[in-house]
Amino acid sequence: MLYSELFNNSLRKFKDNAEEKRLEIEILLREAFNLSKTGYWTRKNEVITDKNALSRFYRWRSRLFKGEPLAYITGEKESFSRNFYLNRHVLIPRPETEILIEEAIASLKEKKNPVEVLDIGTGSGIIAINVALETAARVAALDKSRPALQVLKKNLVLHNLRDKVIPVCADLFPLRNKYKRGPFDLIVSNPPYVSEAEWEELPVSIKHYEPKVALVAAEDGLAIIRRIAGGAKDYLKPGGRIMLEIGHGQSKKVAEILREAGFFKVEFVDDYNNIPRVASAVI
Numbered sequence: 001m002l003y004s005e006l007f008n009n010s011l012r013k014f015k016d017n018a019e020e021k022r023l024e025i026e027i028l029l030r031e032a033f034n035l036s037k038t039g040y041w042t043r044k045n046e047v048i049t050d051k052n053a054l055s056r057f058y059r060w061r062s063r064l065f066k067g068e069p070l071a072y073i074t075g076e077k078e079s080f081s082r083n084f085y086l087n088r089h090v091l092i093p094r095p096e097t098e099i100l101i102e103e104a105i106a107s108l109k110e111k112k113n114p115v116e117v118l119d120i121g122t123g124s125g126i127i128a129i130n131v132a133l134e135t136a137a138r139v140a141a142l143d144k145s146r147p148a149l150q151v152l153k154k155n156l157v158l159h160n161l162r163d164k165v166i167p168v169c170a171d172l173f174p175l176r177n178k179y180k181r182g183p184f185d186l187i188v189s190n191p192p193y194v195s196e197a198e199w200e201e202l203p204v205s206i207k208h209y210e211p212k213v214a215l216v217a218a219e220d221g222l223a224i225i226r227r228i229a230g231g232a233k234d235y236l237k238p239g240g241r242i243m244l245e246i247g248h249g250q251s252k253k254v255a256e257i258l259r260e261a262g263f264f265k266v267e268f269v270d271d272y273n274n275i276p277r278v279a280s281a282v283i
C-alpha cells in the first residue's frame with residue numbers, strides 16, 4: 001500500500017466529516033511514520049514498508065474515529081508557537097487563552113524586577129511557562145490535580161524553566177508559606193468556568209475526554225472565580241493585578257464579583273468573536 005492510499009482510505013472512513021479530518025489524518029500519518037511535512041509530500045507515492053508504524057497509525061486512527069481529540073493522541077499541542085506535552089489529565093490549550101497570556105505579558109513588561117506571578121489552575125502550564133519565557137517574572141504554578149502537575153513538570157523540563165517556575169499542589173487558597181513566593185504582582189488564571197448545564201451540551205470530544213475538573217464549576221460556572229476573587233487580595237501586592245479568562249456571557253457578573261471583592265479598574269478584553277474573554281482588575 002502507498003502512503004497516499006492509506007491517507008485516502010482513512011479519509012473515506014470518516015465519511016460525513018472527512019473534510020474536517022483531512023489535516024488531522026495527515027498529522028497522525030506523519031507522526032506515526034515520523035515524517036516531516038515535506039517528507040510526507042515527497043514520499044506520498046512510495047510503498048509503506050514499516051509495519052510497526054503502520055499498526056501504530058491504525059491504533060491512533062481508531063482513537064480519532066471514536067472522537068478522541070488529536071492532541072491527546074499525539075500528546076502535544078502548540079500554544080504561543082511553543083510545543084507543550086499533554087495527556088488526558090489536563091485541558092487542551094485553547095486559542096482564547098493566548099489572549100490572556102498576551103495581556104498578562106503586556107501588563108508585566110511595564111514592571112521593574114523582580115516580578116512575582118501566581119498562575120491558578122495551571123494544568124499543562126501554558127500560562128506559567130509562556131509568561132516566564134516572555135518576561136522576567138518568577139511564577140508559582142498552582143493546581144489541585146497531582147497528575148496535572150506531573151504534566152506541568154514535564155513541560156518545565158522541556159522549556160528549561162525549573163528554576164523560574166515553581167509547581168504548587170493546592171486547592172485554592174493554600175497557606176501563604178506554601179508558595180515560597182509572593183506576595184504577587186499578578187494573579188492570573190484560566191479557571192473552570194463552564195456550568196453543569198453547559199457541560200451536558202458539550203460535544204463528545206470534550207465531555208468524554210477532557211477532565212471535568214478543568215472545565216466545570218458550580219454556581220453557573222462562577223464558583224471558582226468567586227473563590228479566586230475573594231482570596232486574591234491577601235496574596236497580591238498593593239496595586240497588584242488579577243487577570244481571569246471568563247466564559248461567554250459572564251462579564252457582567254464577573255465585574256460585580258471583582259468589585260465586591262475590593263478590586264477596581266475592572267476591564268475586559270474581547271476574543272476573536274468580540275466576546276469579553278479576559279477580565280482584568282487592580283487592588
Ligand SMILES: C[S@@+](CC[C@H](N)C(=O)[O-])C[C@H]1O[C@@H](n2cnc3c(N)ncnc32)[C@H](O)[C@@H]1O
Nearest residue numbers: 091121122123143144145171172190191192214
Ligand atoms: C481551564 S483549566 C486551565 C488549564 C491551563 N491553565 C490552560 O489555560 O490551558 C483549569 C485548571 O484548574 C484546575 N483546578 C480546578 N479547580 C481547582 C481548585 N479548586 N484549586 C486549584 N486548581 C483547580 C484544574 O485541575 C485545571 O488544571
